[in-house]
Amino acid sequence: MKQSFSWWSFVGRGVEDKMLLQAAKAIGYSGVDLIDPANYDLAIDCGLSIAAINGHNSISSGFNDESQHDRIERSQPNTAFPT
Numbered sequence: 866m867k868q869s870f871s872w873w874s875f876v877g878r879g880v881e882d883k884m885l886l887q888a889a890k891a892i893g894y895s896g897v898d899l900i901d902p903a904n905y906d907l908a909i910d911c912g913l914s915i916a917a918i919n920g921h922n923s924i925s926s927g928f929n930d931e932s933q934h935d936r937i938e939r940s941q942p943n944t945a946f947p948t
Contacts, residue, residue, distance in 0.1 A: 869896030869916035872904075886911040 870889055876882065886908050889897065896916030897908050905915055926933050 867895040868893070869898050869914075870894050871898045872900040876901075883907060883911065886913060889913065 875885055880888075882904055886897065886904075890912045894913065896914040898917040899919050900908055900915065902918075908915060928934065928937060
């Protein structure tokens, strides 16, 4: 089973970002949710996938609306949508 953890639940609690990501990978997590886009590359370098992102206006103009997909993808770093 692949599991991810929610970034905001752990960040800012006295553990450096890289150490948190490395520890998550070491205990078996495969991804991280809702991490700050500035840390996407760090998460990937630590062997984690970006399992869920935020960064769009609202639920009414999010991924549930296919007409918004291109706008959201353009607003995220390339590491959010690996090919």
